[in-house]
Amino acid sequence: MLRKMLFCLYTGLMLGANMAQADVVAAQAVLAGDMRKLAFHDAAKPLPDMGMQDLDGADRSLAEWGGRWVVLNFWATWCAPCRHEMPSLERLAASSAESGVDVVTVATGRNPPPAVKRFFAEIGVENLPVLLDPKSKLARQMGVFGLPLTVILNPEGEEVARLIGDAEWDSADVRAMLAALTQD
Numbered sequence: 395m396l397r398k399m400l401f402c403l404y405t406g407l408m409l410g411a412n413m414a415q416a417d418v419v420a421a422q423a424v425l426a427g428d429m430r431k432l433a434f435h436d437a438a439k440p441l442p443d444m445g446m447q448d449l450d451g452a453d454r455s456l457a458e459w460g461g462r463w464v465v466l467n468f469w470a471t472w473c474a475p476c477r478h479e480m481p482s483l484e485r486l487a488a489s490s491a492e493s494g495v496d497v498v499t500v501a502t503g504r505n506p507p508p509a510v511k512r513f514f515a516e517i518g519v520e521n522l523p524v525l526l527d528p529k530s531k532l533a534r535q536m537g538v539f540g541l542p543l544t545v546i547l548n549p550e551g552e553e554v555a556r557l558i559g560d561a562e563w564d565s566a567d568v569r570a571m572l573a574a575l576t577q578d
Contacts, residue, residue, distance in 0.1 A: 428561035429571050438552035442535040446500070446525040449507045454525050456498070456551060463495045463576055464547040465563065468533055471505045471513040473541045475560035484519045485564035494549075494576050497563075500525045502533040502541070546575070 441456060448454050456466070467483055469476035480499075487497035499522050501510050510524055527533055536545070536553070544563075546555040561568070 427565055427567035428557075429567045431559060431561065432546075432555050432557045432571065434555045435553065438548060438550070438554050440552050441547070442532065444532045444535070446527055446532065448526070449510060449524050451507075456525075456547070459496050459498060459547070460551050461549050463549060463572070464551075465495065465497045465544060465572075466547055467497065467499045467542060467544045468502050468527075468536075468538045469499060469542045470501060470503050471509045476542045477513070477517055479542055479560040479563065480514075480517055480519050480522070482561070482563040482565075484522050486568065487522055489564065490569075490572060493572070495572050496523075498523050498525065500527050500532065502527040502530045502538065504528065548575075 443455070443457070446454050446456075456464070465483070465486065467479075469480065483497050483499065486495075490497070501524055505513075505526065505528070507526070510526075514520065514522075514524075530538075532538075540558060542560050544557045544561070545553045548554050
């Protein structure tokens with residue numbers, strides 16, 4: 395099992411830009427803690443080109459984050475694990491933007507903007523971008539069948555890994571995994 399996980403890890407690491415030199419220490423960190431749930435794909439998966447809106451009704455697209463690594467989190471206001479993990483996503487966003495990693499959230503399903511704003515206010519989250527997927531079109535096309543679900547996008551905008559369930563996104567394990575992905 396460990397051999398298969400390491401194979402998948404190294405295959406996934408080789409898919410992204412600037413990842414050929416990922417070392418064993420970073421690989422072990424990826425396999426620790428919540429990152430044990432992170433599954434790297436054998437090949438990068440292109441994302442559907444789908445327009446969405448932000449909380450102010452402005453048209454937005456995931457293409458806006460092209461050229462950067464993205465931690466893309468699918469969630470909903472009714473999701474208790476989402477409520478638990480969202481503050482750690484904000485802390486990750488605050489600490490990783492300079493290293494070329496952005497955090498983007500997608501409220502999928504019926505999450506009207508006032509409910510999203512209230513949810514964020516209740517949990518003290520102020521600075522995460524929110525895209526709305528009100529009819530779950532993007533979520534369905536990406537095979538999101540439960541929440542929360544987080545995907546890692548490479549700078550080309552392709553999905554390279556997926557984590558089902560919640561995680562502490564500002565942990566040392568996550569930072570080590572992201573450092574391995576973004577190293578020069």
